[in-house]
Amino acid sequence: MSEIDLLAWGETLFFIVLKIVAILLPLILAVAYTTYAERKIIGYMQLRVGPNRVGPRGWLQPISDVIKLIMKEIVVPKGSSKSLFVVAPVLFIGPSFAAWAVIPFDAGVVLADIDAGLLYILAMTSIAVYGVIIAGWASNSKYAFLGAMRSAAQIVSYELAMGFALVGVLMCAQSMNLGEIVLAQSGGFFQWYWLPLFPLLVVYWISGVAETNRAPFDMAEGESEIVAGFHVEYAGMAFSLFFLAEYANMILISFLTALLFFGGWLSPFEGYGWLDSATNWIPGTVWLLLKSGFFLFGLIWIRATFPRFRYDQIMRLGWKIFIPVTLVWISIVAIWIKLNWWPFNN
């Protein structure tokens, strides 16, 4: 291989790494401040103040948390499968970061503009199950194993409902590329898919909460029954990788909801005369961040509001309610598209 080839490789590699850093650094910062926001919001919802000691109004709390987690010792329990114990958090956080490769932040602003973007995201979320299962098994602890079992069963069942909800979206958009899905929704607030796909939106959103193992679906953690679930034996940075991945997944779900059902980076005032021209200067990324910020707030709101589900109720909701609903609505949407009715008449 020639020297020029190597140089070209080096250049592409450098720019790809640069793009990855440009996505991951803000993501990690966002994760840190999501934890702060969560504690503050839940605090105010429960008539408390939340963290307010480190820095002005507690702004430096996440930084001190990070320092604390880094300084802590990573304990590998006796009798655990050491190699798998170490691999598990990496397997959990890898896919949750990798999924961000196909997320468009504005028209054409995306790391990997691949045709099967939606499928890729499904694949990445399904790989993340291994982190949970391996963590539970390698810990050699019954609580961790019970948590892993619960979580894996829950993720596998809700992935089905989620996948069916996504099928509805790709039927409407005629594409699995996330950028094209957003562009297919252009034409104002009522052209977005939240309206024709409303049942699928609800199913997708609730499955998203369940997929990220968040309250009220946090059976995998279930502090009151199985201590902390699959990551009960992890400490320090190993634990914080699980924590980081969970919050990165939360942000991912919020972004995906905004992209698939709420027009991504498109302005909500599109086609409203003076309102459109008055808000034209706002870049699309701001709209996308606002929308996903709203859904992120929704996730925290849900956690502060609802009590935890019972396990058989979770399974019943996933299999007996969500999957039939999505199947029925997919057929309705298929007929809808074939009949060329609004809003699929262009």
Add this chain to the structure above:
Amino acid sequence: MSFQVLVFYSFAAVLIFSALMVVTSKHSVKAALFLVLSFAAASGIWMLLEAEFLAISLIVVYVGAVMVLLLFVVMMLDVDYAALRQGFVSKLPVAAIVACGFFILLYSFINQGVFSDDRYQAPPPKPADYSNVKELGRVLYTEYLIAFETAAVILLVAIIAAIALTFRGRRSRKSQNIQKQLSANKQNRLKVLDIKPVIRQKSDESRPEEEHSKDSNLDSAESEATKSEKAESKSTGSDSSKGKPA
């Protein structure tokens, strides 16, 4: 060597290594995990063939669903590994003969040129707007519709068979009546009783009494040692009293 060739060889190396580890791994859970890795490597090779839909569905279906369920089973099994490894030497010759035979068969087959380069030419490069997914869908739902639907029906039969095999009948089930649980409301769960408050007379005098009782508790705690001594002496006394008639 182009970049694609390098990627191909690295995925192929991972695939062969993990496939070998599936067979030679001492622990069944690790073997299952190496099988997952080999699926992932195979998916990478499919991706190089520009079959991105198949590659990603390999991950979604096999890695994300099938292997998770398999791992469940493997993790729950209580395998006695020592018993499994017994008789390795005695069975080795038979295994070696089978393996050699299979290898010779495979080698002669490949040597005939069944998988040679001129039989499998690289497909012409597709235009940029070519969608793998759309083409696959079109072919599946037009040309191969009957085969596709038959496969779906067979899978449905398998689902029903699996349920029929594990269905244990009505009596042993502990299923919950969800409808009944959901229809529960405040009216039929809660009963507000009108309990008359107990009014204490001479509430002022009750205080010193309580203090007094507390003091007596303290006293009793202090004198517990002596009490227990007494009890011991009592018990020995009773023992001795029991022992007397004997």
